[in-house]
Amino acid sequence: MFYAFGMESDALRGFIERYPRLFVLTGAGCSTDSGIPDYRDADGGWKRTQPVQFRAFMDELSTRKRYWARSLVGWRRIRRARPNDAHRALAALEQRGGVALLVTQNVDRLHQAAGSTNVVDLHGRLDLVRCMGCGRRLPREELQQELLARNPDWIDLDAREAPDGDADLDGLDFSTFEVPACAVCGGLLKPDVVFYGESVPRERVEIAMQGVQDADAMLVVGSSLMVYSGYRFAREAAAAGKPIATVNLGRTRADDLFSLKVAQSCAAALAFLLENSRVA
Numbered sequence: 677m678f679y680a681f682g683m684e685s686d687a688l689r690g691f692i693e694r695y696p697r698l699f700v701l702t703g704a705g706c707s708t709d710s711g712i713p714d715y716r717d718a719d720g721g722w723k724r725t726q727p728v729q730f731r732a733f734m735d736e737l738s739t740r741k742r743y744w745a746r747s748l749v750g751w752r753r754i755r756r757a758r759p760n761d762a763h764r765a766l767a768a769l770e771q772r773g774g775v776a777l778l779v780t781q782n783v784d785r786l787h788q789a790a791g792s793t794n795v796v797d798l799h800g801r802l803d804l805v806r807c808m809g810c811g812r813r814l815p816r817e818e819l820q821q822e823l824l825a826r827n828p829d830w831i832d833l834d835a836r837e838a839p840d841g842d843a844d845l846d847g848l849d850f851s852t853f854e855v856p857a858c859a860v861c862g863g864l865l866k867p868d869v870v871f872y873g874e875s876v877p878r879e880r881v882e883i884a885m886q887g888v889q890d891a892d893a894m895l896v897v898g899s900s901l902m903v904y905s906g907y908r909f910a911r912e913a914a915a916a917g918k919p920i921a922t923v924n925l926g927r928t929r930a931d932d933l934f935s936l937k938v939a940q941s942c943a944a945a946l947a948f949l950l951e952n953s954r955v956a
């Protein structure tokens with residue numbers, strides 16, 4: 677592997693020029709400059725306690741009370757987050773035809789907010805809620821208003837917040853928190869995101885895998901690839917003989933698969949893509 681210390685932008689610019697149709701995979705590091713904190717530290721380990729597990733959410737009312745109480749607070753940060761230069765750079769790259777497909781592990785919709793259109797939200801989207809009974813989807817903001825109406829005592833809680841809109845409210849009693857059910861069928865409401873312990877929908881994986889095949893090379897931006905759902909695309913690209921470059925500040929699970937690794941923040945490393953569009 678070639679570590680491009682000191683001349684990162686030049687090396688990455690060369691990679692993007694050499695491979696005009698990229699499969700781009702992005703992770704939490706892409707959104708940290710938008711004020712959405714990363715779950716994992718530079719060594720790929722958990723920074724805090726692990727996020728909620730799918731089975732616990734489905735099986736335990738106490739887990740759902742705790743989740744929605746924390747989400748009531750955390751959603752405010754997600755809602756006001758705006759795209760940063762990393763998102764804008766990738767949108768600019770798409771506009772000039774350089775992106776075969778962008779697959780993101782983020783659930784914040786900031787790529788779309790920046791103007792990217794060819795995006796697969798691998799792990800779903802936090803601005804929607806899904807009924808596990810009837811399949812109906814509703815805006816997260818609509819549920820926010822109902823959560824606030826039923827739980828006025830929780831409005832002013834301040835907390836540290838995690839990337840999925842979850843917040844740290846340790847030591848509080850969640851038993852009195854009221855969790856709304858689906859207004860149509862009474863079913864269980866769940867954020868329309870893939871929880872830990874839950875599978876990514878098959879057709880979403882198939883679209884992404886096709887994107888790998890359609891591309892000349894792969895670019896990983898801000899993901900440690902510690903989660904298999906993202907790692908498998910790097911494995912697929914490597915198996916197909918496609919070069920892989922990455923922009924990431926720390927260690928990743930796929931370090932041995934990369935032909936280029938740029939150890940910079942995502943926004944700084946990709947800033948050169950905005951040079952021309954800024955002049956206008």
Ligand SMILES: [Zn+2]
Nearest residue numbers: 807810858861
């Ligand atoms: Zn329902």
